[in-house]
Amino acid sequence: QTTSSALKGAIQLGITHTVGSLSTKPERDVLMQDFYVVESIFFPSEGSNLTPAHHYNDFRFKTYAPVAFRYFRELFGIRPDDYLYSLCNDPLIELSNSGASGSLFYVSSDDEFIIKTVQHKEAEFLQKLLPGYYMNLNQNPRTLLPKFYGLYCVQAGGKNIRIVVMNNLLPRSVRMHLKYDLKGSTYKRRASQKEREKVFPTFKDLDFMQDIPD
Template sequence: MLRLRSEFDSFRDRLQMSLCHEPLRELSNPGASGSTFYLTSNDEFIIKTVQHKEAEFLQNLLAGYYMNLNHNPRTLLPKFYGLYCYQCGGKSVRVVVMNNLLPSVVPMHQKFDLKGSTFKRKASKHERSKRFPTFKDLDFLEQHPDGILLETDTYNALMKTIQRDCQAWLLYSSFY
Protein backbone atom coordinates (compact mmCIF):
# COMPACT_ATOMS: atom_id res chain seq x y z
CA MET A 1 0.00 0.00 0.00
CA LEU A 2 2.86 2.40 0.76
CA ARG A 3 4.34 1.81 -2.71
CA LEU A 4 1.00 2.61 -4.34
CA ARG A 5 0.59 5.74 -2.22
CA SER A 6 4.10 7.02 -3.01
CA GLU A 7 3.59 6.35 -6.73
CA PHE A 8 0.24 8.15 -6.60
CA ASP A 9 1.73 11.14 -4.76
CA SER A 10 4.52 11.37 -7.34
CA PHE A 11 2.02 11.09 -10.19
CA ARG A 12 -0.31 13.68 -8.64
CA ASP A 13 2.57 16.15 -8.38
CA ARG A 14 3.64 15.51 -12.00
CA LEU A 15 0.07 15.86 -13.26
CA GLN A 16 -0.52 19.05 -11.29
CA MET A 17 2.70 20.58 -12.61
CA SER A 18 1.84 19.51 -16.17
CA LEU A 19 -1.68 20.95 -16.02
CA CYS A 20 -0.98 24.15 -14.12
CA HIS A 21 2.49 25.25 -15.24
CA GLU A 22 1.48 26.43 -18.71
CA PRO A 23 -1.74 26.55 -20.76
CA LEU A 24 -2.90 23.39 -22.47
CA ARG A 25 -2.59 23.19 -26.25
CA GLU A 26 -5.70 22.14 -28.18
CA LEU A 27 -5.02 19.48 -30.80
CA SER A 28 -6.87 19.15 -34.06
CA ASN A 29 -9.06 16.05 -34.06
CA PRO A 30 -9.52 14.20 -37.34
CA GLY A 31 -11.85 11.67 -35.69
CA ALA A 32 -15.61 11.47 -35.87
CA SER A 33 -16.24 11.26 -32.11
CA GLY A 34 -16.44 15.02 -31.65
CA SER A 35 -14.04 14.85 -28.71
CA THR A 36 -11.63 17.68 -28.03
CA PHE A 37 -8.03 16.80 -27.24
CA TYR A 38 -5.58 18.89 -25.23
CA LEU A 39 -1.84 18.36 -24.74
CA THR A 40 0.09 19.48 -21.68
CA SER A 41 2.98 21.85 -22.34
CA ASN A 42 5.53 19.23 -21.25
CA ASP A 43 4.10 16.77 -23.81
CA GLU A 44 3.45 14.12 -21.12
CA PHE A 45 -0.35 13.97 -20.89
CA ILE A 46 -3.35 14.19 -23.20
CA ILE A 47 -6.72 15.31 -21.91
CA LYS A 48 -9.70 14.18 -23.96
CA THR A 49 -13.33 15.21 -23.55
CA VAL A 50 -15.61 12.17 -23.45
CA GLN A 51 -19.34 11.59 -23.66
CA HIS A 52 -21.28 10.05 -20.76
CA LYS A 53 -21.40 6.59 -22.41
CA GLU A 54 -17.64 6.54 -23.00
CA ALA A 55 -17.04 7.53 -19.37
CA GLU A 56 -19.29 4.66 -18.22
CA PHE A 57 -17.43 2.26 -20.50
CA LEU A 58 -14.08 3.32 -19.04
CA GLN A 59 -15.39 2.90 -15.50
CA ASN A 60 -16.61 -0.62 -16.30
CA LEU A 61 -13.18 -1.56 -17.67
CA LEU A 62 -11.28 -0.26 -14.67
CA ALA A 63 -10.66 -3.46 -12.66
CA GLY A 64 -9.54 -5.55 -15.65
CA TYR A 65 -7.63 -2.65 -17.13
CA TYR A 66 -5.66 -2.15 -13.91
CA MET A 67 -4.87 -5.87 -13.78
CA ASN A 68 -3.65 -5.80 -17.41
CA LEU A 69 -1.34 -2.83 -16.75
CA ASN A 70 0.26 -4.71 -13.86
CA HIS A 71 0.79 -7.84 -15.96
CA ASN A 72 1.63 -6.06 -19.22
CA PRO A 73 3.49 -2.80 -18.45
CA ARG A 74 4.73 -2.52 -22.07
CA THR A 75 1.18 -2.31 -23.40
CA LEU A 76 0.53 -0.18 -26.45
CA LEU A 77 -2.94 0.59 -25.11
CA PRO A 78 -3.33 4.10 -23.73
CA LYS A 79 -2.64 4.46 -20.02
CA PHE A 80 -5.60 6.19 -18.41
CA TYR A 81 -4.67 8.19 -15.32
CA GLY A 82 -7.96 9.77 -14.38
CA LEU A 83 -11.57 10.35 -15.35
CA TYR A 84 -13.05 13.62 -14.14
CA CYS A 85 -16.40 15.35 -14.40
CA TYR A 86 -16.64 19.13 -14.16
CA GLN A 87 -20.09 20.63 -13.68
CA CYS A 88 -20.87 24.27 -14.32
CA GLY A 89 -24.22 25.93 -14.96
CA GLY A 90 -26.04 22.61 -15.25
CA LYS A 91 -23.64 21.30 -17.89
CA SER A 92 -21.25 18.39 -17.29
CA VAL A 93 -17.91 18.13 -19.04
CA ARG A 94 -16.15 14.78 -18.68
CA VAL A 95 -12.46 14.42 -19.40
CA VAL A 96 -10.04 11.52 -19.31
CA VAL A 97 -6.33 12.06 -18.64
CA MET A 98 -4.00 9.65 -20.44
CA ASN A 99 -0.39 9.28 -21.46
CA ASN A 100 0.78 10.82 -24.70
CA LEU A 101 1.59 7.86 -26.94
CA LEU A 102 3.15 10.10 -29.60
CA PRO A 103 5.44 12.62 -27.88
CA SER A 104 6.76 15.35 -30.15
CA VAL A 105 10.39 14.38 -29.44
CA VAL A 106 9.82 11.17 -31.41
CA PRO A 107 10.37 11.97 -35.10
CA MET A 108 7.45 10.85 -37.27
CA HIS A 109 7.48 10.62 -41.02
CA GLN A 110 3.81 9.70 -41.27
CA LYS A 111 0.92 9.31 -38.85
CA PHE A 112 -1.93 6.81 -39.23
CA ASP A 113 -5.16 6.29 -37.28
CA LEU A 114 -5.67 2.58 -37.94
CA LYS A 115 -8.89 0.84 -36.89
CA GLY A 116 -8.57 -2.44 -38.79
CA SER A 117 -11.46 -1.56 -41.10
CA THR A 118 -11.61 -0.12 -44.60
CA PHE A 119 -15.18 1.23 -44.51
CA LYS A 120 -14.93 5.03 -44.85
CA ARG A 121 -11.31 4.82 -43.69
CA LYS A 122 -9.58 7.31 -45.96
CA ALA A 123 -8.29 10.70 -44.88
CA SER A 124 -10.37 13.59 -46.21
CA LYS A 125 -8.94 16.08 -48.71
CA HIS A 126 -8.89 18.66 -45.94
CA GLU A 127 -6.90 16.32 -43.66
CA ARG A 128 -4.48 15.45 -46.47
CA SER A 129 -3.79 19.15 -47.09
CA LYS A 130 -2.47 19.64 -43.54
CA ARG A 131 1.25 19.92 -42.86
CA PHE A 132 1.14 16.74 -40.73
CA PRO A 133 -1.96 14.82 -41.83
CA THR A 134 -3.39 11.82 -40.04
CA PHE A 135 -3.92 9.09 -42.59
CA LYS A 136 -6.31 6.15 -42.21
CA ASP A 137 -6.49 2.45 -43.10
CA LEU A 138 -7.06 2.78 -46.87
CA ASP A 139 -4.28 5.37 -47.09
CA PHE A 140 -1.93 2.92 -45.38
CA LEU A 141 -2.82 0.15 -47.83
CA GLU A 142 -2.20 2.52 -50.77
CA GLN A 143 1.07 3.92 -49.45
CA HIS A 144 2.46 0.65 -48.06
CA PRO A 145 0.95 -2.18 -50.14
CA ASP A 146 3.69 -4.57 -48.97
CA GLY A 147 3.50 -3.47 -45.33
CA ILE A 148 6.40 -2.11 -43.30
CA LEU A 149 9.75 -3.87 -43.01
CA LEU A 150 10.88 -4.33 -39.40
CA GLU A 151 13.90 -6.05 -37.93
CA THR A 152 13.06 -9.54 -36.63
CA ASP A 153 13.49 -8.68 -32.93
CA THR A 154 11.39 -5.53 -33.30
CA TYR A 155 8.69 -7.43 -35.17
CA ASN A 156 8.57 -10.22 -32.56
CA ALA A 157 8.39 -7.77 -29.64
CA LEU A 158 5.67 -5.76 -31.36
CA MET A 159 3.61 -8.86 -32.19
CA LYS A 160 3.91 -10.16 -28.62
CA THR A 161 2.69 -6.84 -27.23
CA ILE A 162 -0.20 -6.61 -29.70
CA GLN A 163 -1.25 -10.20 -28.92
CA ARG A 164 -1.26 -9.46 -25.17
CA ASP A 165 -3.23 -6.27 -25.73
CA CYS A 166 -5.80 -8.12 -27.88
CA GLN A 167 -6.14 -10.90 -25.30
CA ALA A 168 -6.69 -8.28 -22.60
CA TRP A 169 -9.33 -6.58 -24.76
CA LEU A 170 -11.14 -9.89 -25.32
CA LEU A 171 -11.05 -10.53 -21.59
CA TYR A 172 -12.50 -7.06 -20.85
CA SER A 173 -15.28 -7.45 -23.40
CA SER A 174 -16.28 -10.87 -22.10
CA PHE A 175 -17.32 -9.26 -18.81
CA TYR A 176 -19.62 -6.64 -20.41
Protein backbone atom coordinates (compact mmCIF):
# COMPACT_ATOMS: atom_id res chain seq x y z
CA GLN A 1 0.00 0.00 0.00
CA THR A 2 1.25 3.45 -0.93
CA THR A 3 1.30 5.57 2.23
CA SER A 4 -0.12 9.06 2.12
CA SER A 5 3.27 10.70 2.75
CA ALA A 6 4.89 8.63 -0.02
CA LEU A 7 2.05 9.50 -2.40
CA LYS A 8 2.34 13.21 -1.60
CA GLY A 9 6.11 13.06 -2.12
CA ALA A 10 5.76 11.19 -5.42
CA ILE A 11 3.18 13.72 -6.67
CA GLN A 12 5.50 16.62 -5.89
CA LEU A 13 8.55 14.97 -7.49
CA GLY A 14 6.54 14.06 -10.58
CA ILE A 15 4.97 17.48 -11.05
CA THR A 16 8.33 19.21 -10.51
CA HIS A 17 9.87 17.07 -13.25
CA THR A 18 7.04 17.28 -15.78
CA VAL A 19 6.56 21.07 -15.48
CA GLY A 20 10.33 21.61 -15.62
CA SER A 21 10.80 19.47 -18.73
CA LEU A 22 7.80 21.14 -20.39
CA SER A 23 9.34 24.58 -19.87
CA THR A 24 12.22 23.60 -22.19
CA LYS A 25 9.77 22.88 -25.03
CA PRO A 26 8.65 25.85 -27.15
CA GLU A 27 5.04 26.98 -26.82
CA ARG A 28 2.85 26.16 -29.80
CA ASP A 29 -0.77 25.70 -30.76
CA VAL A 30 -2.55 22.70 -29.26
CA LEU A 31 -3.08 19.94 -31.83
CA MET A 32 -5.71 17.20 -31.70
CA GLN A 33 -3.11 14.53 -30.91
CA ASP A 34 -1.92 16.52 -27.87
CA PHE A 35 -5.06 15.48 -25.98
CA TYR A 36 -4.07 11.80 -26.21
CA VAL A 37 -0.36 12.01 -25.32
CA VAL A 38 0.76 10.25 -22.12
CA GLU A 39 4.31 10.92 -20.94
CA SER A 40 5.86 8.46 -18.50
CA ILE A 41 9.02 8.76 -16.38
CA PHE A 42 10.51 6.25 -13.93
CA PHE A 43 11.72 7.49 -10.53
CA PRO A 44 14.06 4.88 -8.98
CA SER A 45 14.79 5.60 -5.31
CA GLU A 46 18.53 5.85 -6.03
CA GLY A 47 17.89 8.48 -8.71
CA SER A 48 18.80 8.48 -12.41
CA ASN A 49 20.31 10.86 -14.95
CA LEU A 50 16.81 12.38 -15.33
CA THR A 51 15.39 12.12 -11.80
CA PRO A 52 16.63 12.90 -8.27
CA ALA A 53 17.19 10.30 -5.54
CA HIS A 54 14.34 10.06 -3.00
CA HIS A 55 13.31 8.23 0.17
CA TYR A 56 10.26 6.46 -1.27
CA ASN A 57 9.91 3.17 -3.12
CA ASP A 58 10.51 3.23 -6.88
CA PHE A 59 7.56 4.68 -8.76
CA ARG A 60 6.51 5.72 -12.26
CA PHE A 61 4.84 9.07 -12.92
CA LYS A 62 2.55 9.61 -15.91
CA THR A 63 1.44 12.99 -17.23
CA TYR A 64 -1.65 13.08 -19.44
CA ALA A 65 -1.90 15.61 -22.27
CA PRO A 66 0.98 17.79 -20.94
CA VAL A 67 0.89 20.35 -23.78
CA ALA A 68 -2.92 20.71 -23.56
CA PHE A 69 -2.84 21.22 -19.79
CA ARG A 70 0.00 23.73 -20.14
CA TYR A 71 -2.33 25.68 -22.45
CA PHE A 72 -5.20 25.44 -19.94
CA ARG A 73 -3.00 26.67 -17.07
CA GLU A 74 -1.85 29.61 -19.18
CA LEU A 75 -5.45 30.41 -20.14
CA PHE A 76 -6.36 30.48 -16.43
CA GLY A 77 -3.43 32.80 -15.68
CA ILE A 78 -1.33 30.19 -13.85
CA ARG A 79 2.40 30.72 -14.46
CA PRO A 80 4.60 27.59 -14.38
CA ASP A 81 6.71 29.00 -11.50
CA ASP A 82 3.61 29.73 -9.41
CA TYR A 83 2.12 26.29 -10.15
CA LEU A 84 5.35 24.60 -9.04
CA TYR A 85 5.83 26.81 -6.00
CA SER A 86 2.26 26.30 -4.76
CA LEU A 87 2.21 22.54 -5.25
CA CYS A 88 5.80 21.52 -4.57
CA ASN A 89 7.49 24.02 -2.24
CA ASP A 90 5.75 22.92 0.98
CA PRO A 91 4.11 19.64 2.04
CA LEU A 92 0.60 19.04 0.70
CA ILE A 93 -2.18 19.06 3.31
CA GLU A 94 -4.52 16.07 3.41
CA LEU A 95 -8.20 16.90 3.87
CA SER A 96 -10.63 14.68 5.74
CA ASN A 97 -13.04 13.35 3.15
CA SER A 98 -16.78 13.60 3.74
CA GLY A 99 -17.79 12.22 0.34
CA ALA A 100 -18.86 8.68 -0.49
CA SER A 101 -16.45 8.34 -3.43
CA GLY A 102 -13.51 7.28 -1.26
CA SER A 103 -11.28 9.83 -3.00
CA LEU A 104 -8.33 11.38 -1.21
CA PHE A 105 -8.11 15.17 -1.25
CA TYR A 106 -4.98 17.26 -0.81
CA VAL A 107 -4.70 21.03 -0.80
CA SER A 108 -1.57 23.08 -1.51
CA SER A 109 -0.20 24.89 1.56
CA ASP A 110 -1.20 28.28 0.07
CA ASP A 111 -4.79 27.06 -0.52
CA GLU A 112 -4.62 27.74 -4.28
CA PHE A 113 -4.94 24.19 -5.63
CA ILE A 114 -6.79 21.04 -4.69
CA ILE A 115 -5.64 17.56 -5.70
CA LYS A 116 -8.18 14.74 -5.88
CA THR A 117 -7.57 11.05 -6.51
CA VAL A 118 -9.91 9.73 -9.21
CA GLN A 119 -10.98 6.30 -10.45
CA HIS A 120 -9.63 4.95 -13.73
CA LYS A 121 -12.97 5.50 -15.49
CA GLU A 122 -13.13 9.11 -14.27
CA ALA A 123 -9.62 9.86 -15.54
CA GLU A 124 -10.50 8.20 -18.85
CA PHE A 125 -13.68 10.27 -19.09
CA LEU A 126 -11.81 13.51 -18.40
CA GLN A 127 -9.29 12.63 -21.12
CA LYS A 128 -12.12 12.12 -23.61
CA LEU A 129 -13.64 15.45 -22.56
CA LEU A 130 -10.46 17.44 -23.20
CA PRO A 131 -11.08 18.42 -26.87
CA GLY A 132 -14.59 19.65 -25.97
CA TYR A 133 -13.25 21.34 -22.83
CA TYR A 134 -10.68 23.14 -25.01
CA MET A 135 -13.41 24.34 -27.39
CA ASN A 136 -15.62 25.48 -24.52
CA LEU A 137 -12.84 27.46 -22.82
CA ASN A 138 -11.98 29.23 -26.06
CA GLN A 139 -15.60 30.13 -26.79
CA ASN A 140 -16.51 30.97 -23.16
CA PRO A 141 -13.48 32.43 -21.35
CA ARG A 142 -15.62 33.25 -18.30
CA THR A 143 -17.01 29.72 -18.03
CA LEU A 144 -18.02 28.40 -14.61
CA LEU A 145 -16.79 24.91 -15.49
CA PRO A 146 -14.20 23.48 -13.08
CA LYS A 147 -10.65 24.58 -13.83
CA PHE A 148 -8.52 21.53 -14.54
CA TYR A 149 -4.78 22.18 -14.31
CA GLY A 150 -3.33 18.70 -14.67
CA LEU A 151 -4.08 14.96 -14.84
CA TYR A 152 -1.43 12.57 -13.55
CA CYS A 153 -0.90 8.97 -12.43
CA VAL A 154 1.47 7.54 -9.81
CA GLN A 155 2.30 3.86 -10.37
CA ALA A 156 3.82 2.18 -7.32
CA GLY A 157 3.64 -1.23 -5.70
CA GLY A 158 1.40 -2.60 -8.44
CA LYS A 159 -1.15 0.18 -7.94
CA ASN A 160 -2.21 3.05 -10.20
CA ILE A 161 -3.25 6.21 -8.37
CA ARG A 162 -4.69 8.82 -10.71
CA ILE A 163 -4.97 12.43 -9.61
CA VAL A 164 -6.45 15.61 -11.00
CA VAL A 165 -5.31 19.13 -10.01
CA MET A 166 -8.05 21.78 -9.83
CA ASN A 167 -8.71 25.26 -8.46
CA ASN A 168 -9.61 25.31 -4.78
CA LEU A 169 -13.02 26.98 -4.54
CA LEU A 170 -13.17 26.86 -0.74
CA PRO A 171 -9.97 28.24 0.79
CA ARG A 172 -9.72 27.99 4.57
CA SER A 173 -9.83 31.80 4.88
CA VAL A 174 -13.48 31.76 3.73
CA ARG A 175 -15.85 31.22 6.68
CA MET A 176 -18.31 28.45 5.89
CA HIS A 177 -21.83 28.73 7.31
CA LEU A 178 -23.48 25.72 5.69
CA LYS A 179 -22.16 23.02 3.37
CA TYR A 180 -24.19 21.13 0.78
CA ASP A 181 -23.04 18.37 -1.57
CA LEU A 182 -25.50 18.75 -4.47
CA LYS A 183 -25.80 16.21 -7.26
CA GLY A 184 -29.08 17.26 -8.89
CA SER A 185 -30.79 14.07 -7.69
CA THR A 186 -33.24 13.38 -4.85
CA TYR A 187 -32.71 9.61 -4.50
CA LYS A 188 -31.12 8.90 -1.09
CA ARG A 189 -29.96 12.51 -1.02
CA ARG A 190 -30.48 13.37 2.64
CA ALA A 191 -27.67 13.68 5.20
CA SER A 192 -27.60 10.76 7.66
CA GLN A 193 -28.17 11.25 11.38
CA LYS A 194 -24.49 10.46 11.97
CA GLU A 195 -23.49 13.19 9.48
CA ARG A 196 -25.84 15.71 11.12
CA GLU A 197 -24.14 15.21 14.48
CA LYS A 198 -20.80 16.46 13.10
CA VAL A 199 -19.57 19.98 13.90
CA PHE A 200 -19.68 20.89 10.17
CA PRO A 201 -22.07 18.41 8.55
CA THR A 202 -22.33 18.03 4.79
CA PHE A 203 -25.99 18.29 3.80
CA LYS A 204 -27.47 16.97 0.53
CA ASP A 205 -30.09 17.81 -2.10
CA LEU A 206 -33.24 17.06 -0.06
CA ASP A 207 -31.86 19.03 2.89
CA PHE A 208 -31.19 21.97 0.55
CA MET A 209 -34.74 21.88 -0.82
CA GLN A 210 -36.12 21.81 2.72
CA ASP A 211 -33.79 24.47 4.17
CA ILE A 212 -33.90 26.87 1.21
CA PRO A 213 -37.31 26.30 -0.43
CA ASP A 214 -37.16 29.47 -2.55
